[in-house]
Amino acid sequence: MTYENILVEKQGKTAIVTINREDKLNALNALTLRELSAALDVISEDTSLRGLIITGKGEKAFVAGADIKEFVGKSVDEAMELSRFGHEMVMNKIHNFKKPIVALLNGFALGGGLELALSCHLRVAVATAKVGLPEVSLGIIPGYGGTQRLTQLVGRGKALEMIMTGDVIDAHEALQWGLVNHVVQSHEELLPKANLILEKIYSRSSSAIAAAIDAVNVGIIDSGKGFEKEIELFGKSFGSDDMLEGVTAFLEKRKPNF
Structure with missing residues (x-):
């Protein structure tokens, strides 16, 4: 299957899905979400694959957020449908995936990008990564599960602080709060770290x-x-x-x- 906005490759028992919109800081638009949903279905049915890694192209961003251009002119009902599609077709599908999914945070993970990472089972970040939910600066709130999954990971107080201020935190603070599982010092260490974790999981049932x-x-x-x-x-x-x-x-x- 061919895709326009994502890359899918197999490395042994692991599928690697890369958001391939580097010039847009890998922002999530409707097509990217549809392609992610389709790729997840294929990977789910592939019995040769035991796990999945999701990351972004380049070294600047995992996913820097949703594609804000697609917000313009949307009605209340259309915005609700946009949120519902993201929830049901991508974020919840990842959250409930039967194979382990590791997000590699290779740079900015903001808004919808952080929500994508939060839906994964595990997160590994490079030390220079930045994460946050800045939606209130646009007059909206997180719409792809951020209010729920961030709270589950870091607790009500820290989640509300991040959401209400829109502040961005670095990888080491994210690790301190349990938002990410591991931090590595360089981009070159991201994939080996994820593979090390997944290989251990693959040795289990x-x-x-x-x-x-x-x-x-x-x-x-x-x-x-x-x-x-x-x-x-x-x-x-x-x-x-x-x-x-x-x-x-x-x-x-x-x-x-x-």
Whole structure:
């Protein structure tokens, strides 16, 4: 499948999706969102792929935000549909993806760009990266999950501070608040760090990883239901081939072959 605004490549068991609008600081427009949605569907069905990396082209920006030109002239209903499309076709699809997704923050991750990163399971940032939700400076609020996912990661107080001031923070402060998982010093270290994390995950059970993602996500929405979902998925895992292999390997004192 060919795309205009994104690049998709395979490296072993990993798909790498790059937002390819470097001259626009990789801003998210409608076409880019549609292409991301389509690529996610393809990667989801490809059994040879165990995980996904999302990043931006160049060294300036992961995604510097939404394409503001597309906001002009939109009615209230049209704006709601724009937000709904981003939520349902991209951000929620990433959030609930059954394979691990790592965002590589190679530069600015602002507005919709930070929201894209927040929807991923893990985030690795270069030390020079900057992140923020500056939407209030445009007279709007984050529309692709920023008010919810940022709060889940950093807590209500810090999330409201970032959203209400529109301030941008650097990678090290983002790490301090748990907004990113790891910070590396150079762009050259980003991909190896992500691959190191993913290779460790690939050595574990893919069915268990998918179940863990599901349980964690249900608990975010409703903590009471999260406990029940964990019980359900824990039980179901006992009927999997991976559970049989994992337990057998443990008892035989060898590495499991997942």
